[in-house]
Amino acid sequence: MDKNLIQSSGRGIPDIVVGRLPHYLRALQHMALEGRRLTSSQELSERLGISAAQIRKDLSLFGEFGKQGTGYQIDFLLDQLRQILKVNQVWDIALVGAGDIGSAIARYQGFENRGFRVTMIFDSNPNIIGSQVGAFVVQSSMEMVACISAAQIRIAMLAVPAVNAQEVADRLVGAGIKAILNYAPISLNVPEDVHVQYIDPVIHLQRMTYYLD
Amino acid sequence: MDKNLIQSSGRGIPDIVVGRLPHYLRALQHMALEGRRLTSSQELSERLGISAAQIRKDLSLFGEFGKQGTGYQIDFLLDQLRQILKVNQVWDIALVGAGDIGSAIARYQGFENRGFRVTMIFDSNPNIIGSQVGAFVVQSSMEMVACISAAQIRIAMLAVPAVNAQEVADRLVGAGIKAILNYAPISLNVPEDVHVQYIDPVIHLQRMTYYLD
DNA sequence: CACTACTTGTTAATCTTTGCACAAATATAG
DNA sequence: CTATATTTGTGCAAAGATTAACAAGTAGTG
Secondary structure (H helix, E strand, O other): OOOOOOOOOOOOOOHHHHHHHHHHHHHHHHHHHOOOOEEOHHHHHHHHOOOHHHHHHHHHOOOOOEEOOOEEEHHHHHHHHHHHOOOOOOEEEEEEOOOHHHHHHHHOOOOHHHOEEEEEEEEOOOOOOOOEEOOEEOEEOOOHHHHHHHHOOOEEEEOOOHHHHHHHHHHHHHOOOOEEEEOOOOOOOOOOOOEEEEOOHHHHHHHHHOOOO | OOOOOOOOOOOOOOHHHHHHHHHHHHHHHHHHHOOOOEEOHHHHHHHHOOOHHHHHHHHHOOOOOEEOOOEEEHHHHHHHHHHHOOOOOOEEEEEEOOOHHHHHHHHOOOOHHHOEEEEEEEEOOOOOOOOEEOOEEOEEOOOHHHHHHHHOOOEEEEOOOHHHHHHHHHHHHHOOOOEEEEOOOOOOOOOOOOEEEEOOHHHHHHHHHOOOO
């Protein structure tokens, strides 16, 4: 579950608001691709299923980005959101685990234009180390800490079996990692200044079966 | 983003509570594997980063599952939660998209013991149709609606390119699907009685970069 | 048994989040 | 220019979620 610590970098922006910003960004990026120039809180509301008032209020926490009677200039708002979320740069990511999930992530082409780039892949399996996955050669996880430290990488994706996840996470933290996207179906224990987000499809599925007959 | 509709099947349980139940279930399943017999709201709290009071309150919405002075019998609570989430059965799932992500999902071994089983895979690419992925042969997406209807499948996972996601979702709804786990980075429009959950790693990553320097 | 140490379920208070409603600003049409 | 349509940003009220606190029940110890 999300920690809702108030972080120093933001001026006390609620975590729940920060969580919605990437959705706004994604929708705006789609609109830009469609060649649109202007949008409104109303239109975003319909696309995202979030009320227009909430979208306006969320954005107003960071500045006045719209114009009455007109709405929001898509290019401009995109730019602002990218700045706020710090994805007006490309973050290097270390990927740990080159099994089925890790390999799929390594080959995924959707990171680049949204602020991220996988730059190294590690695994502990000797049969996998040295093999090509996507554009990279899988490195031994024994080199992991040294590589990440040297490259000063801050973000890691964790795609190892659940039993190894905590141990790997500990070493990632030791290597200077400050944000972990964890695909292993287990809660991680990390220091307060390290952020963790979880992806576990079963959690989402179980959340839906509750509502099925 | 989650719709927070109150559903008829639950007695007005807040959606946010339903969203935490699968986390409780997962933690308890781990404890059971470790051979533990008893736990407490305190221990769950430490494992999950959710306050003990909240865990007790969430559970109390469904019944009195604990015992003062002792805590919760893990087996019993597991059973209750599985019943509440309706995963005391195994749900068949249709998987659409046999690319990198779809294939990784198809081969994932972690569904079975948590209430789900992929039983069919579809793709529209003629080069992929007919090939073996995991334990299944990829079927043409032209057969999709017929197959899903015939098997009365209610849950689908969507792992197709973003541009095709809405069109495929529409056909899934037509086939009787009531819950979609969408891996495509786009918001879907579906009827009120169809549930959608989203998995987009970039959304999670951007949520974390906000807090990085 | 008496006493201590736990732990639940629940109430009341606090804190957070959402939605409403509207003034102010802009655009459009006649 | 005037009247009508939009649409933002925001103050306030309402709704919702979380936390703290505690009575009541259980277990363990001597």
